[in-house]
Amino acid sequence: MNYEAVIGLEVHVQIKTHSKVFTRVGAGFGHEPNTLTDPVVLALPGTLPVMNKAALDAIIKAGLMLGCDIAPVCKWDRKQYFYPDSPKNYQISQYDQPICLGGSVEIELPGAARNVMGEHKKIALTRIHLEEDVGKLNHHATDSLVDYNRAGTPLMEIVSEPVMHTAEEAFAYLTSIRNTMIYGGISDCDMEKGQLRCDANISIRPVGETKLGTKVELKNLNSISYVRDGIAHEIKRQLAVVAAGGKLIQETRDYDGVAGTSQSLRSKEMAHDYRYFPDPDLMPVHVDEAWKAELRRACPELHFDKQRRLIAEYQVPYTITSVLIPDRELSDFFEATAQLAGKGRAQAIGNWIANDLLRELGAAKVPLSASKISPANLAALIQLLDAGALLNAAAKEVFTTMFATGDAPAAIVARLGLAAAPTDTGELEAWCRESIAANAKALAEFKSGKESAINAFKGSIMKAAKGKANPKLVDETLRRILAE
Amino acid sequence: MTAPLHFQSIAELSTKIAAGQLSAVELTQSIIARTKAIEPRVHAFNSFDEADALSQAAASDARRSAGQSAGLLDGIPVGLKDVIAVAGQPLTASSKMLANFVSPYDATVTQKLQRAGAVLHGRLNCDEFAMGSSTENSAFGPTSNPWDLTRTPGGSSGGSAAALAAGAAVATLGSDTGGSIRQPAALCGLVGLKPTYGLISRYGLIAYASSLDQIGPFARTVEDAAIMLGAIAGHDPRDSTSFKTAIPDYRAELKTRRGPWKLGIPKEYFGAGLDPEVGAAVEKAIAFYRSQGCEIREVSLPHTQYCLDTYYIIATAEASSNLARYDGIRYGHRTSSAKNLLDVYQKSRAEGFGDEVKRRIILGTYVLSSGYYDAYYLRAQKVRTLIRQDFLNAYREVDALITPTSPIPAFKIGEKSADPLAMYLCDIYTIGVNLAGLPALSLPCGFTQSGLPIGLQLIGQPFREADLLATAHAYEQVHGWNTQFPSL
Incomplete structure (x- = not known):
């Protein structure tokens, strides 16, 4: 039976x-x-x-x-x-x-x-x-x-x-x-x-x-x-x-x-x-x-309603929402950041929260409300990345400092000298020309239509820039020179 | 001829104090001397703290010299029944269970009396946990009636009545669950007032039956009762059952509220069991009111016959629950022979409680038990509603009711203690008032041939104590019963 x-x-x-x-x-x-x-x-x-x-x-x-x-x-x-x-x-x-x-x-x-x-x-x-x-x-x-x-x-x-x-x-x-x-x-x-x-x-x-x-x-x-x-x-x-x-x-x-x-x-x-x-x-x-x-006016949106709305409104994957939703503060933080950085960046925000923010909170053993991080700072960090003013690796360091101090990311970048790319484009152009000159083989391949060959020039440029070159700018500069 | 100091009223004494003819310390010393003189014969007190009383009196005198007298009660020695908490003083409920308990906090009425400047004097004996009608159920021995030391002062607030009647206090507080203020007031020749349920805070009153208990004053005169009531009445945020209502100047109202009143005679209160001398005295009082132009009308309270049964179901049900906290765990008596937790409970309670308390706990536990609740407790609550409705119906025709307070005058110590049912019958005229939540007072209306006081009960309408007191005052003004004192 x-x-x-x-x-x-x-x-x-x-x-x-x-x-x-x-x-x-x-x-x-x-x-x-x-x-x-x-x-x-x-x-x-x-x-x-x-x-x-x-x-x-x-x-x-x-x-x-x-x-x-x-x-x-x-x-x-x-x-x-x-x-x-x-x-x-x-x-x-x-x-x-x-x-x-x-x-x-x-x-x-x-x-x-x-x-x-x-x-x-x-x-x-x-x-x-x-x-x-x-x-x-x-x-x-x-x-x-x-x-x-x-x-x-x-x-x-x-x-x-x-x-x-x-x-x-x-x-x-x-x-x-x-x-x-x-x-x-x-x-x-x-x-x-x-x-x-x-x-x-x-x-x-x-x-x-x-x-x-x-x-x-x-x-x-x-x-x-x-x-x-x-x-x-x-x-x-x-x-x-x-x-x-x-x-x-x-x-x-x-x-x-x-x-x-x-x-x-x-x-x-x-x-x-x-x-x-x-x-x-x-x-x-x-x-x-x-x-x-x-009391009815004081009732918040229920957690499953919020989850459905986050998925529909911000196009974030279910996995991200299942991290955000159990913690009302965390999901509010997500939304506040998305309001500032734009709904289009929701996935990136979700990733920062799910990976970096939770890691830092766990290590510091504090609830979000007691930490120094703010939606404005995370939004600003994401904007710096998008503008190419910061590299991913450096951004992680900025985030950690931001979590610890509550300082604005731009201030941290300036203080720690983490800004991406030389400001002097003349220097970058010189490195690009040197690299193209030193890589005849890659130049030939690129000219014959092999798009990925462009990456071969980048390594030595980054080395010359000590890792701080803005990849987007490097790419643009190389293409301009190669098109001459 | 003026009465000795210890038999004078608040009104008289406060006039002397205000005029500088008497100090609070002198008055307190006199009351303490009187206490010491009568206590071996009367045993009205479970304890008294002479040094504490004198220091309160000195503080009162200091206030007065500084021009900061708190009013009529400032410097007046007032005794409290040993169920009302005073911080730093014993609080025993006349039970072995709490024999060594000292309250760390004040009852609301205690604070109110202290603010009024009263000198709190003594912890007054009563039936254990206020359960009884003779003060014989005290674990510390019975109290004697100052009018005849072989008789009881009534109960449960017998110590409060006897101390006042004997001149060992100027006024006292008792508590009334089924007649525990009015019946001893009647048996000791005093004014005793049970206010409307909800007029006085119960915070700091050891609970017997929460829906019936009410604190109230014993006084020599109606005027004194009005002064005491004014001092203790009013809403208290610490008691959800206390009522938000304006408190009039009860003393001033005695002069402004005049009859004639329409008075009702409930026919059910004059039947079998009423002592003829008591009945005759009450009839005379009724005749007095009639002679004053009051309309006297017979009324019926048809559910009166169910009052005793209803009371003993509701009161014991609540008591069984209220007394569960006395378990020997946190405070109070704990057995010295416990081997396990069940022993702690069973032996501590078996050793700590007296027979009447046990009887009521068992009865109350029974009526609340699964399978019996509907037949007893729920039905009793329904009957209680009918009893209250009886009174409210009567008040459509009359302003107040007149009845005897107790069917009999003071009885001999030991006379009824072996027969709980005979004892319960002492309360047949007072219990309905508690079930209905009404105000009622007892005032002296004569003496038996053997010299025992007789009490008249006036039952009023909810929160209309001012009218009730004025009605009593009209009688008292032309009858000098309270100018006679026991000879001891």
Whole structure:
């Protein structure tokens, strides 16, 4: 019998806000333990939550970007369970009335080759809701320590319908969510910092069957590749159980990405009863049309729309766009440069970005926004090259200096003496005449119509010019003399 | 004959202070001396910090000499129920769970009183986590009623009532979730006001049942209650359930708002279980209002019979959640015999909480559990809406309602502590008000033959405390119940 897998993902995205979701203390990563706390975060007796509007703005914006229906009222519920990372022993969340309903995530599956765009499809969403993140436990040999810095960070949970069938689709889905959140300025989605987390619900069923099979929840998928590998592993595990005549049980399993194995955490019988009920400390918030309209205006172009537009408008190859698109800043940089240098130079700009800029950024370990490079400087560099005022080899050096200093390329060229071609054309003409005189054979071949013979004269000219001759000018000068 | 200093009102004392006849330090010393004298018999306090109170009083006197007095409350010793946070002071909720907890932050009402210059004096005993009607559920022992030391002062804010009745404070704050200010006020012969839900910030009030809890004052007179209310009312950005509304000068309004009012007598509040002496005193008060030209009309609150059940579902559901934070992990009692995490939770909570708190946590957990939620919690919320609607319907005909506060006067310590249901019945006239979110106050309306105070409850319309206080003031002006003091 042939089986198919059915996958639904629950993705948690930390929202990038200055302060926490229900109090004013700052939110952030990498601080000394328990420094981002206050009486509310620590759930001291008598404290009360107050909603941070910026977090609600962010989730509504995310919902609008993904085509969700936005609920007219944002209502809060308490999800109750005891664990030391949860200071109140309940988490403020949204149960029966999530702020965002429906919507979908456009995904791109791998193409036939690296330079071929893959199939696109839409993965339907069930809901997106807002909740507060919990703290973090650090386990030691004989005790565990808890750090509440993360507790109370705004967190959105994006729940897909069970409509994916392969690990590749799940991978593409998560990638697309990450790009969407980065484009919206909603989250940096750094999985290493826990800003993007994913649990997968996986089942298998005979092809043709419409009912869902027994669901296994896979947790601890801590990187995008673990998501792909973990799901692939789980599908294989379930197929093997069924093939061996076994029966799947509803359970939660923990994936170990390093070992590539999973183990059962708890079965259905051990499932929590969260005793959800409306949080009496928080008033429902009404979301009116004006509020939504304002956020809709703040929604950026979606990443796949931008990719399609770059290809159509700038005629850049798919491969270049697939480098540019995942990084909104990078793709904005590309467009800004193309506005200055001309759409016709888009491919050259794309190459500079994909090769040189990314290399420099990687080496300097800085994001584009923190670097000194500007679209104006890259456009000016490309114009110098086009004008023949700079050679490719020298241009690479100019670029590196430009990246490091932020200086205009012309200034760098002048400072480092990298300008192409002698300014004295009399000197160049003399070198050309000397070279023609010294290459009788090539002269004869050229005269008899062998066009490429002209290259034989250039080597000694370049040598005489110590590499700084403008090749275009050399070529023109040679042809003028040869035509005499 | 003027009353001794410790039995005088804010209005009287602040006049003397303003006239330079009395300093805040002198007044505070007098109150502390009185506290020390009565405390071994009354046990109204969980703790008090004499040095801290005197230094606040000295600061008050310094402000006054500098011509910067903050007003009527500047220099007046005010006691707080031990569920309201004061930075640097213990905050125990009368529970072993928080026996060693010191609050690092101030409640909003605390800050407001401090800004008004009040001298914060003492942490007042109460039922553990404000759960109870007699203050017998305190982990630190019961409080006695100053009118009869063998009786309870009521609860849960029994310490706040007893301290004031005994002259160990000039005014106090309590909290009222189902009658916890009004019932002890009635049993101790005081004015006790439970404001409209949302008028007073709950930030810094240890939560029992969040949708019902409200802080309010105990005072000797309606005028004092108006002064206290004015000091603590108002929207607070730290409490989303606090309401944005203009705060009138409640004290000034006492003189400008005059009757006659249309007063409603809810027939459901005068049935079986009402002590005849209490009933007679309330009838006399009704007769007084009638004699003043007020129209008295019988009204019906048909869902009254469901109030107790509804209350014990909603309040315990919220309590089970609110008290989950007391787990021995970050603060509070932690068992010394835990072998694993589950032990920390189970043993810390088993050791830290008293029986009534456990009873309510278990009940609340049950009504929120999967499969029971719709039948209990959801249905209770619907009934709650009907109960509120009953009151709002009545207010189409009348301005306020008159009822007894408590069906019985002060009862003996130990008399009901073995029977939770009998104890719960103490609140049958006060609970509906919390479910409906309305303002209500209790004021003295007489004594039983054995000398126990009786309280009259006036229930008002949302955010119309000024009218409620004026209605009470009209009665108080011609009845001298608050000029009698317990002899101890």
